[in-house]
Amino acid sequence: MQILPLNEVPQFAEQITDWLWQAFGAGTTREFYASIVQSSLNGADFPVTFVALDAGRAVGTVGFWRCDLISRQDLYPWLAALYIDENARGQGVSQALQQHVIHYARQRGYNRLWLWSTFAGYYERFGWQFAGEALEYPHTRVRLYQKKLS
Numbered sequence: 001m002q003i004l005p006l007n008e009v010p011q012f013a014e015q016i017t018d019w020l021w022q023a024f025g026a027g028t029t030r031e032f033y034a035s036i037v038q039s040s041l042n043g044a045d046f047p048v049t050f051v052a053l054d055a056g057r058a059v060g061t062v063g064f065w066r067c068d069l070i071s072r073q074d075l076y077p078w079l080a081a082l083y084i085d086e087n088a089r090g091q092g093v094s095q096a097l098q099q100h101v102i103h104y105a106r107q108r109g110y111n112r113l114w115l116w117s118t119f120a121g122y123y124e125r126f127g128w129q130f131a132g133e134a135l136e137y138p139h140t141r142v143r144l145y146q147k148k149l150s
């Protein structure tokens with residue numbers, strides 16, 4: 001398996017947009033996710049979209065974002081929009097993508113990385129520390145996690 005930034009394999013942008021819209025898009029449009037994915041293709045520091053490839057096929061994605069929770073703009077950067085293709089789940093792709101973003105953030109000098117989730121017990125397995133509850137716009141209670149990188 002190989003993990004590449006999307007701007008090196010932009011042919012997977014539509015696939016990733018569909019994944020994110022289907023997984024996280026309740027109440028919003030495909031265009032919203034298309035905008036996020038497209039904005040990761042212009043070479044800016046944020047956002048960066050990574051793609052996991054297996055035999056030339058996209059099997060998962062993760063983002064490195066400036067902001068993933070507008071109620072907590074004091075916190076950055078974020079591991080966000082983690083998604084594994086249904087046929088590729090349970091094979092370590094999620095852990096590999098998490099590790100990739102952790103390494104990427106560390107290489108850029110960040111000493112902490114954040115994520116939020118609606119479910120408990122998963123990220124703890126990979127050493128993420130629960131850091132309390134937070135609010136996803138407008139009123140969804142979520143679990144905040146941090147990873148110390150240094």
Ligand SMILES: CC(C)(COP(=O)(O)OP(=O)(O)OC[C@H]1O[C@@H](n2cnc3c(N)ncnc32)[C@H](O)[C@@H]1OP(=O)(O)O)[C@@H](O)C(=O)NCCC(=O)NCCS
Nearest residue numbers: 023082083084088089090091092093094095116117119122
């Ligand atoms: C969450 C996700 C990335 C995990 O990928 P994966 O390849 O299945 O991950 P792993 O093999 O490391 O772990 C599988 C475990 O995660 C658990 N898990 C997956 N989604 C879960 C959820 N929504 N709630 C609780 N546990 C969950 C599975 O039950 C499984 O547990 P088990 O090992 O005890 O059987 C994948 O299921 C996915 O893409 N889901 C849809 C998008 C999503 O929810 N992303 C995370 C946003 S925070």
